Amino acid sequence: LVKKNNVELVKGVDRASTTTVSALRTAVTVAQAMTNQKLVLEQITALNTTTANIIESTGQLLKSQTATIHEQAAASTIPLETLQRAFQNIYDTMDTIDTFKLKALDSMKTTVNALSNEVEKSKGYIARAEGAAQGGGDVFKLEAI
Missing domain, CATH: 1.20.5 (Single alpha-helices involved in coiled-coils or other helix-helix interfaces)
Structure with a gap:
């Protein structure tokens, strides 16, 4: 067991x-x-x-x-005052240009008037010179005669 x-x-x-x-x-x-x-x-x-x-x-x-x-x-990335000053500078520049143009026009007008007077004066000289050239042959003939 x-x-x-x-x-x-x-x-x-x-x-x-x-x-x-x-x-x-x-x-x-x-x-x-x-x-x-x-x-x-x-x-x-x-x-x-x-x-x-x-x-x-x-x-x-x-x-x-x-x-x-x-x-x-x-x-605004750029201050408004800066933009306003920039535009004012542009306006001032445009005003200066306009003033310069007016002065230049006056100066040109004076020059044109002076030249016109000289042209008128020169017309007399040209006419006299042309007349002398046309009548110059007669003058020589008179002297030759």
């Missing part, structure tokens, strides 16, 4: 060891798989959190920069 019990005990130990080893292998494999799954889940959670934070900060940055951009676009 003791021998028989010992044989049964050996069988039980064999069964226990093969079953336990298989169960242990399965447990280790499952534990490793679960650990890997947990690591992957933690990495996905970290990735999602990081992505959400980036999206949120990008949205806030977009909001603040858009407001700044629109404020700057609405405001």
Whole structure:
């Protein structure tokens, strides 16, 4: 009976060891798989959190920069007084040009009048010279006679 019990005990130990080893292998494999799954889940959670934070900060940055951009676009980049002075300088220059033109016209009118007088005076000299050239042959004939 003791021998028989010992044989049964050996069988039980064999069964226990093969079953336990298989169960242990399965447990280790499952534990490793679960650990890997947990690591992957933690990495996905970290990735999602990081992505959400980036999206949120990008949205806030977009909001603040858009407001700044629109404020700057609405405001004149060049002070209004500067533009007004620039236009006033243009108007002053145009007035100076008009004044110069009037003075130049007066000067030209005086010159044209003086030249017209000289042209009229020269017409008499030209007529006399033409008359002398036409009647010059008679003068020589008179002297020759």
